[in-house]
């Protein structure tokens with residue numbers, strides 16, 4: 491995937507660093523827009539996947555709206571070109587200041603996750619003399635069949651409002667003049683690879699949408715969230731997610747009423763494959779039955795393997811010798827600081843460059859300075 495010239499540049503760049511293939515990101519954005527455009531669907535990029543300025547600028551320029559989960563993400567979205575009128579604000583724990591910022595910025599919708607949040611937003615909007623445009627984040631009880639830490643659409647989950655609360659939600663909407671219901675919002679989890687899950691989601695959305703309409707509430711916006719997965723196992727063959735099949739599922743199964751619009755919040759599917767973590771081998775150490783390749787990137791740079799047991803393809807960019815098995819581990823004082831066990835790599839030596847693939851989403855944004863380490867920098871292909 492990397493040519494000689496690029497690898498040459500890698501050798502003269504301090505490691506570890508994130509490398510972003512902006513050409514691939516551009517192609518991915520174009521593919522997603524083209525497929526969604528066939529049906530007139532609206533796209534809002536989920537900033538939490540990757541909020542690097544260059545990436546935000548390219549995505550906003552490509553015509554996407556934004557999905558934010560903090561006040562600072564709203565600020566970042568606006569300052570990197572996203573129009574406030576296309577920004578959604580989700581999250582179970584919005585602070586009063588964040589709610590005021592969202593109201594002040596006149597964003598498209600605050601996606602509320604509890605009845606108490608409706609009251610607080612209504613009070614704050616009242617104090618500011620404005621009406622808050624809200625959507626109800628609903629738990630549809632659809633199993634995303636993904637890792638339990640990234641499942642959000644099941645009952646007994648901190649996210650969203652449950653169907654048995656709907657009557658009370660309607661009462662609250664009627665009694666609170668500073669709230670205007672704009673839409674219904676659903677987001678059931680991340681790294682969803684079984685498209686049948688989205689078909690089940692459509693059926694639940696149709697039922698819930700019909701319930702609200704039969705109760706004289708008309709949501710203009712139906713927002714089905716993000717969650718489309720990427721292929722971590724084979725990032726070269728499946729460089730761009732199958733947006734065509736994804737949007738076709740919704741087109742086939744969602745029943746929009748009147749002038750309702752359908753909105754999506756992709757994060758990982760847009761940026762996941764364009765990012766790589768480049769790291770140098772510091773030591774190769776023989777254990778009893780294992781060989782360790784100790785690299786200069788750690789779980790503070792990329793926490794996904796430690797947090798979700800996620801798989802990332804690892805390659806050696808320097809060696810072309812006979813393959814051997816290695817546990818690729820970082821320098822952090824935690825046993826979970828491991829990027830892969832028994833990985834087959836060409837015979838690996840000190841100073842070889844390794845690449846950890848498919849880290850464009852939830853890689854750099856989740857990094858920390860644990861052990862007082864420096865944050866890995868970003869390098870862009872253009």
Ligand SMILES: *Cc1c(COP(=O)(O)O)cnc(C)c1O
Pocket residue numbers: 536538539557559580581677679680681715716717718755756757758759851
């Ligand atoms: C995280 C998140 C997304 C994006 O999820 P992906 O799996 O990265 O597509 C979308 N909407 C909401 C509300 C989220 O919290």
